[in-house]
Each structure stands twice: as structure tokens, then as C-alpha cells.
Amino acid sequence: MKKLRKKVYMAAGYNTISLGTGRKEFNPKKPRPGLEHYIKEAGKATLEMIGGAKNVDECVIGNFMSARFNKQGNLAGFFPMIDPGLRYKPAVKVEGACGSGGLALATAIKTILTDTAEVVLTLGVEVQNTMKAIYGADVLAGAGWFQKRKDGHAYFFPGQFSDRAGAYYEKYGKEKTRLGMATWFKNAVENARLCPTAQEYHNTVEDLLALGLTEPNGKFFVDNLSVYDCSKVSDAASCLIVASEEGLKRCGIDKKDAVEVIGFGQAEEDLTQDPEDLCELSTTKEAVRKAFEHAGITKDDLATIELHDCFSIAGVLATEAIGLAKPGKGAEYIAAGNTSRTAKIPINTTGGLIGWGHPTGGTGVHQAVTIWEQLTERAGDSQVPIPADRPYGLTINMGGDDKTLVSIVYKRG
Template identity: 30%
Template sequence: MQNIYMTGGAMTAFGRHPGVLAPELAQQAILKAMDDAGVAPGDIQAVYCANVLGGMILGQLIVRDLGFKGIPVYNVENACASGATGVHLARHAMLAGQYDTVLVFGIEQLTTLGGGTIPMQRNDHKTDLYARAGMVLPAVYAMRGTRFLHERDAKPADLAAVAVKNRRHGTLNEFAQQRTETTVEEVLASRMIADPLTLLQCCPSQVDGAAAVVLSTRRPDQARAVKVLSSVVVSGIREEADDDILDAEITARAARQAYEQAGLGPDDVDVVELHDAFTIAELLYYEALGLAPRGDAVALLKSGATRLGGRVPVNPSGGLLAKGHPLGATGVAQMVEVMWHLQGRAGARQVEGAKVGLTQCTGGGIAGVDHAASSVHLLGV
């Protein structure tokens, strides 16, 4: 199979960017990623723009003034998995021989929405049970958290410990929105959002950000060239009435396919960036990704294995809990972060000796399925 390389990547700081429009924010990441890859607009054969809430033809609007000469621009929306889906689609086109070098970027500007939770379904209030009931994602994850505490004999402090770890990692990341440490006691004392999830157990909802990568079939002149070893995007399967809300079936299925595609297993992974929109999600994904056997997620966390310096650091960027979650940008930013670790460019949060990294991003909520979409990518040097 043709090798696909990540030849450059960049992101903006995640946070509030008052007075900066979405096109300008995206252009900052795009130009830095292209400079990192050593390419000019004339070298790019296609552009993939990932965004959820920015409106029609956003990609064309963003690249209009950057010197691209009429190349195809694809606008990709797949909820929180949009950025990862953009990389997946670009890779497919490159494997088919359609392009040699492409640009993929994600952009979201959530501070313009006025705050509050993001609806699970904006367009289907008649036919989707969740949408009709006014369900929001914090409530969905709170139900998972409640079941987890009951079934696994876990404590609320075990959930809070995820936020403590990731906020500690975030203090080392200049791109993270939240850069202060916290304690288990502070996490549990923060305002209740959806029992048992408190405010500090939920990713910030007021955040803007952009990230971009350049992909190429041409091996870059780099000592540690990063390959896309596997790329998987799957959709949710209609569940029966007795489905297990702790199963994370869609992510487990995507992970199995990604490992098989790369010829690797969970024990080969050195660093992970996963979709910790809520603390309970990280614990469930430990098991879905094969980092821990079923029932051992809390034990893995308590062992220190997923902290910086541990066996398989998870979310050294601070994850969504500290870095923030600008929807369309998240999946791309995860890959930029892992690329930096594989190349030894992650600064104070560097995972030493990392050779294989994994990114995982789920997206969307629909009644009757685990998630609407899930993506898993493996990158390696």
C-alpha cells in the first residue's frame, strides 16, 4: 500500500479569540502547517475543510485569498469526528492515486454561539427520540458515569482523577485553553452539570481554534517522517433494547479495524490522544482501545500508566478537558499533537521515545446508537 506521510502540521491556541473571524483563525493554522511542510499553495492539489457549525462553503471562503488556483475544496461535517474524517477522506483519495499532496484543516468558533450546551440534533426534532426529549451530551455521559460507578464499584473521585491528570498535562501545553492544575477535591466541588459530572469534568464549551496538516505520498526529507499507518471511520449500529452503555462499541470496532490495518496492537502504542469530552469517556475508551481489559480502566489510571512518564501517556496535550474542544478542529489537532511527539517536538510534555501514536475521536449522538461516528488513526515513524 502507498505510504501517506504527515509532512507538516500546526494549530492555533485553543481559547477565546475576540475580534478574530473564523477565516483568519483557520488561515493562521494553514499557513504555519504549509511552512512546516515546506510547501507553497501551488504544491497543494486538494483541500479538505472540517467544520460543524460554520455554515456553507466555509472551506472556499477560507482559502479564497491564499493563492490556491481553483483546486477542489471539500467541506466535511461529521460532528466531533469531522477533522479526523477529513484526514480519512484525503487519505482515500491519495491511495486511489488522485492526489499526491493535500491540505486538511479543521476550524470551529464556538464563542459566537452564545454559550450553553450544543444540541445533539439540530434538524431532526420530529423523528429522533433524543432530540425530541431535549437530550444533551452531558446528560448522556452522566448516565454512563452513573452506570460506571454502580457496575465497577468506582467512586466519584475516580472520575475526577481523569480531570486532575489532564489539567496537569495542560499546564505544559501553550496551545491549551485551561493551563492551571486542579485537585480531586476542587473537581468534585465544582458546579454540578449532570450528576455525577461536575463542571471541571466537562470540556470547555466556549472555545475557538483551528488546526491543519499537510499529507503527501512523497517521503519528506525528515529524520523522523511520520506515516499514517491506518485510518478508520465507522458509523454506529442500531442497538437492541438491552445494549450496554459502558461498551463503547463503535470505538472498540474502529480500534480493532485500525490495529488490523496497521498490523499492530494496543501494546505497540506509545502515546494516545483520545476524545475526553467528559471524564467518564476517557475511562471507557481505555477499555475500548484495548489499553486496559474490561473492568480495569480505573486500575490503569491509578497505576500512573496514562500519565506523562507512564507506560502509555494518554492526552499529554491536556485533552479536550484542558485544551478545549473546537469541534471541527479537534481531530486534526490530535494528529498534530501526536506528530510532534513522534518527531520529538512536543517540548515540556514530550513522550520520550514515542514511535507509534493513536488518535481517537467520536462524533454525534443519535437515539439508538452508541455514537453517530467514530474514528481511529495510528501514526508511526
């Protein structure tokens, strides 16, 4: 892939809270804020940081299934609702399942590179608590091939990753893998407790490792994962701007308060095919390889990573896809503490999908906001050190079962 023909930045990030079970404000029996609320809150916050809507040239929104969760399509039309200053500006909605947010970022980056825009308001949103999880599972199954739904599990995606976990247990041993997965869960919740917007912010469980080791029960859920191995159902939105150097200047934002996109990798796999190897995220591996190559860095240059742990086993497999651990060694890598916030390369510093939350179509943008906060040292209690000699951040956003991938490398501007 060609080098970026000019510098592209991200700044002015904002995350709403991730609402769902676990948050004290969440009551499934009471009415909750809708899609509009989240879009408005996140969009307005970013506009405030950039001197208003007049500084925006175009808008991109990433979302997965509002057409079913909220019976709402045509989301690009919500931008002028955020601020009348956005009326008549170009806007587009992109969709790639749980990778929708990443696609929104990629689309915005490319828009900047075309020179048709200097500032792209980029938003990701999903509001999924509109239905019980058992029906939400039907909606989320749309991230896979519908022709396979009939043979799939009641909880379709947990079923897919349960199969991956089962294969991994068989190949590399169950006990040590479960320990790695439980450690992943523990880290996720502990990190979330440091981030006021996280879904697990209010979590007070003492023995997280024991909880993470809960034995899966296929009679009521899936065979190889317990609910603690899964990200929860979340309502949230995240927003930031993707901008050129000139765009930043226009918004009055110092480069130091922005992150520069050093490189990115996108990869798509055939939705109709089963994974060749259940123990490998081959598309993730390819997207990360492209991103590293594009940025001209290696894993050893990273300060921190936000990766797509929709399930703890996905976290295990991602450490291997990035090359942090050899195949079959991911779980031990995690259990040994190599992904925790005190490790050399802390991963998912505000909890990731399991701890912070997983508003499916919004997650990609949330990851970018988190990396921006970390690299510009505005992450508050969840701040991790960013060493001068390896200052890079990495995000990996995944749609479907390793199908739609966007991976981005960042550095402080």
C-alpha cells in the first residue's frame, strides 16, 4: 500500500457512557435514552472542542444494525440534528458489523486524503438494549452469513467463538487457556474501574479471577464460554474528528493535542466461508501486518493497544495475530501478566469490549478515542506511560467472525 500522501490526524475525542447491565443507571424496565440522544451527546461534545459545526466539511457515521435495534435507517440524516450548522454538508453512513466504527475511521481518513475535506466529523453509535439479549442475538447474527443462521447457536456469535475456544482448548490445553481467558476478564474489569464511562466502572466483585474461571454450561449458554468471557450488550456513541494539518489549524487544535495516523490496514474475508483454522484470526493478522508495514513499525514500537475482545478467546487469538505471542501461547502470555496495565505494552486500558462495553457499530471509534486519550496523556486515572522510544498506539477493530478488519497505527502529533 502506498504511503499516506499527506498527514492525517485525529482529535477532539469523546465517549458517552456505555450503558447496559453493570451500570447503576441501567434499569431494563425503565425507558432509556435512544439513538438520537447518544448521537447528539457525542457529536455536540466534539463540535464544542473544535470551535463549532462551521469547521466541519463532511461527516461519517458508523453503525451496525439500527435498522433492527431501533427500526431506524438513514443515520447520516442525524448529523444536522446535532447542530444546524451541519445542514447540507455531505454525510455518509457506513456498515461493517462490529467493524463499522473502524470503517467510519477508514472512510474519513480516505476523505481527507482526497483533498475534498479538511475536517471530517466521525461518529460511531449503537443502541442495543432495545430488546432482550435472546432477540438481540438474532440481530447480531447478521454479522455472519444468514444462510448459516438456522444451524447456528441460539446465541449465534458466542456460539461461533465458543467453537473457536473449543478448538483452542483441544489443541493447546483447556486449563491454561481458561486461566488466560479469566486473566483477560480480570484485567478488563480492573481497567474499566478506572474509567468513569465504562460499563464495568461500578463493578465491585472481589475475586475476578474466580469469576472469570466460571465453568461454561452449554445447557443454558454455549459449550466453551461463560458469560464472563463475553462482552455485554451496550448503548453508547463515540465521536472525534479526522483532519488534515490545515483542518487542525482551522479548529484551533495544537498538533500535540492530536494523534497522527501513521498507517492503517484494512482486510476483508469471505462471509460465506468458515474459518480455515479456528485457532487463528487470519484476517486480523493480515490487517495488522498491513498496518505495521504501512506505518513502517513493528510490535516492539508499540506503547499501547486497543484490540477487539468481543470474547476473551478473541483477546487470546489477537495477541497471537499481532505477533506478541506465538501460536498457542497467547493464553499463557496473558496469564503471565503481559497484557495488564503495568506490562510493557498495556492492552485495552479502559477495559476494552469486555470491560468498557461493546456498542457494536460504535466500538471502532471508541478505540480511536481511547488511543487518542492515552497518547495525548488525557486518560485520567487510566493513563499508562507512553515511552518516548516507542510512542505508537495500535487499534484493531473487527466485524463478524474475523471478516471485516481495520487496524490503525497512531502517534502523538
